[in-house]
Amino acid sequence: MRLVTFTPRAGDGREIGDGRGTTRVGALVEDGVLDLSDALGVADLTELLRRDLLGAARDVVARGGGSVRSREAVRLEPPVRPRAVLCIGYNYRGHTGDVPDPEFPDVFVKTPNTVIGPEDRLLLPPESECVDYEAEVAVVIGRSCRAVTPATALDHVAGYTIFDDVSARDWQGRTSQWTLGKSFDTFGPLGPALVTPDELGDPQVLDVELRHNGRLTVSSSTARMIFTMADLVSYVSQAITLEPGDVIATGTPQKLPEALAAPAPLADGDVVEISITGLGTLRTAVTAAPDPRGSGAPR
Structure with missing residues (x-):
């Protein structure tokens, strides 16, 4: 899998929301970014790892669960936010x-x-x-x-x-x-x-x-x-x-x-x-x- 943390964009290219708490987690797929946040209940990749949900993410990707956003509709953030x-x-x-x-x-x-x-x-x-x-x-x-x-x-x-x-x-x-x-x-x-x-x-x-x-x-x-x-x-x-x-x-x-x-x-x-x-x-x-x-x- 190729996992990302992203911010959704509005139709005009602006980030949706106020820039705080709007991130989501997804997987890069052929058509764009498969949104995993709703299926897994997490807002970013760091949270996904802390909750030990890599296996669950793999299952969602395998069955194609979740919506696919075009690459132009997302802004890629740092994949994780490390302590250091x-x-x-x-x-x-x-x-x-x-x-x-x-x-x-x-x-x-x-x-x-x-x-x-x-x-x-x-x-x-x-x-x-x-x-x-x-x-x-x-x-x-x-x-x-x-x-x-x-x-x-x-x-x-x-x-x-x-x-x-x-x-x-x-x-x-x-x-x-x-x-x-x-x-x-x-x-x-x-x-x-x-x-x-x-x-x-x-x-x-x-x-x-x-x-x-x-x-x-x-x-x-x-x-x-x-x-x-x-x-x-x-x-x-x-x-x-x-x-x-x-x-x-x-x-x-x-x-x-x-x-x-x-x-x-x-x-x-x-x-x-x-x-x-x-x-x-x-x-x-x-x-x-x-x-x-x-x-x-x-x-």
Whole structure:
């Protein structure tokens, strides 16, 4: 299944309602989006996972229960609203050159304010002059787990989606702690859909590509990961009880040599497109955010 959280649109393209409490959960089907909310009694995918309704959702999809909305009649939201996004640093061989593999995953956190959906805009903060992108597979937890082994870790995964770990590199480099540089508002595009494990297949053989304004700047495979997705779920669960809807972003491949040779920070009007085998494409438009301090405020 390919599950989404969405907001219905009115006939003129406006979102229905006041923008609060109007989300619904659905499954992408050939004709559009199959609305599952009435059949399952849930308003979004995070609630569906917390109530352990993946099996029930599969039954509804199999029998074609619920109404189908055209793709134009819905606005896709972030598939889930995680408590936090647990991110992995260097996890693709070659990401930082010819160096030994680390002994343990490098785990850091992005805050919930970063998460936006596939139809939201990434806002460039006036406080940073070096905003960068990354292309990552996101693991979405479906069942609570604590201290699981790698052999059983993926039994607790609801599915996978695409994540862009956006970073203000100038802020990230100010200190040894990356939190602020990683956690500006909108710095976590997520989506477009949660793809269940049975639909995706082996998550360790996925091609990962990123295009910045149409230029290919990242091209690799999850086969190059140092720590597999099962390893990461197991490792993080040794310290944190993972809950349904939690996200583990599994790291980014290194940029291609030609992209490294000519760095291009994100700018107003840019478009970032991340395509991953089986997960689709996450397309994010970039916009300069207004300066909340006024035009004369110091940086």
